[in-house]
Amino acid sequence: MKGFLNFLILWLISKKSMTGAEIAIELEKRKGHKPSPGTIYPVLKDLKDKGLLSVDKNKRYSLTKRGQKQLEAHINTFFETFCDIDEMRSCICKK
Template sequence: MMCMREHGGECCDMRGLLGFLILFILSKKPMHGQEIANELAKRRGEKPSPGTIYPALKSLKDLGFLSEEKEGKTITYGLSPKGERALEIAKKRFTRTFLGIIT
């Protein structure tokens, strides 16, 4: 049914770009999981569930894109050098693909 959601008026649910968004958000400022989820909520309009955000962070970590610092119960994530390079490449692709859409 493609990306069209809800009562016929909306499309574009950003599916598949969660990891990209997280990299971008972390490039602005290191954050822990809940802060990232809140930032995503601001952008997407809906807060991702724990079952979304933590596996996503794990994937990015497994790819070597994140640095982390544990303190008590919170883990603050940032971009590793590899993560920064990946973000730059992804931004180029994103920009080329969606050129002209954001006016």
């Protein structure tokens, strides 16, 4: 999946507007590994430059309308790619 991290970050921000530091912490929780600043900030800048994110004066990022649309498109292809995701889940649950 191209732009995997972009997708994940859009998703996080869609649930709640966040600062870069908060995003890093959340990613660490999920993936067990904290992304370096050199990873996270360029992504945020890129998404902002594309008009998908906006920043308030406290450096708190939130989705723009375009960002919301983009995220939904991502989610769609995500579920098309993993159309059998429930099957996948049961594969680990029965262990």
